Amino acid sequence: MSYPSPDTQTLQSVLKRVGGITGLETDEARLIKFTNNALYALDREQVVIRVAGSEPIARLVDTVIAAAEWFADHNLPTVRLWGETSQPLEVEGFMVTFWHQVPDGGSSVTGKQLGQFLRRMHSLTSAPAAIKPWQQLEATRNRITAGRRQMTTDQGKRLLALADQVANEMADVRYVLEPGPIFGDAQIGNLIAGRHGGVMCDFDSVAVGPREWDLIPAAVAQARFGFPVDHHAELVDAYGWDVTAWEHYDTFRRLRELQLLGSVLPIIDTSPRVRSQWEHRYATIDQADAAWEIYET
Known part of the structure; x- marks a missing residue:
């Protein structure tokens, strides 16, 4: 069923x-x-x-x-x-x-709060058995394959070809940080402004894997969405390491962008705005400096 x-x-x-x-x-x-x-x-x-x-x-x-x-x-x-x-x-x-529900703290969330959270989480060395190994590439491929009815045949083929390119590059990635429990989708949008600081939500992507991945969303968001406040710079100051200086940043950046395209395919036609935003992201995925907008229903 x-x-x-x-x-x-x-x-x-x-x-x-x-x-x-x-x-x-x-x-x-x-x-x-x-x-x-x-x-x-x-x-x-x-x-x-x-x-x-x-x-x-x-x-x-x-x-x-x-x-x-x-x-x-x-x-x-x-x-x-x-x-x-x-x-x-x-x-x-x-x-x-x-x-x-998190009581409204009346303030804005910050990249500093996100970086501090990741430092604390990354200090944990083990996770419950229900938290599985990181398989973002496989999950993204599965989303693209399952969402083929929401795309043209050429669009689906192109996204899977891009995923294959990322897979080939990931085979040669040399990691810098110790692997372990990761949040998986550590973006500023998953922070809620509480009365005592930022509160993280949305645990669908929690896994065990490369800590570098947790630093990618803020970097990609700043590059693509151009927030007026540079949350990525704040995160770097709080966490103590800049993932954009890593030699394999571009590979992980493209994986994140594919994830952002695949993630909404199941609900893409529930809103004309989501469909329009998705089409723009698809058309500009090879243009690293092209501006994107947040999905809005």
Whole structure:
């Protein structure tokens, strides 16, 4: 049985059913965002409901829960699971998890906070068995292959050819940092401004692998999105190492950009804006200085 399509009407039905099961008042659920997951805030109860938006994301739910519990055990500044129901909850075929809402800290998140978090996380030498080895290239290939119906044949072939080029280069990569537990998607967008500093969320990509990968998202984001505040420079100051000076940065940069193209394929046609932004990224993926925009639904 295939994973259900996360259209607006279906998600509203899921929320209503969730309310009936948990007792949460979901009638006033506020959509925070919807890219790989649909996130809804219940402001009165201070709970966030997270609905996995595709089968690949749903398969990661056990990893997400294990990572959340592990982060809490080590007192890292991350979002916490809401403990009033067993998790995950399967509702109308969707995998649903529940989280404590982070009280608004009234300030902006910073690259310094991201760098400090990564330094703390990278000091941990082992992770729970549910957190698997890093396989970003394979995951990206699988997303591209599974998303071929959302692309032209030529687009799919081109992206897979680019993935093959990256794979060939990665066979010769010489790493500088010790491998170990990594966040996997350490971008400024996964930081929430809490009352006591930045709080990390979105654990779908937590894995065991090269620490260099955790420093790539901020560097690529600064290059592609041109944020007015240079979060990457702040991260470098806090972490103590600049991944853009690494001889294999370009290989990892292109892997990250392929990931950013493949990640939204399951939901690309839920919004004309997402489709338009994706087409622009595809057209300019070989232009390292081309400006991109954040996916917005």
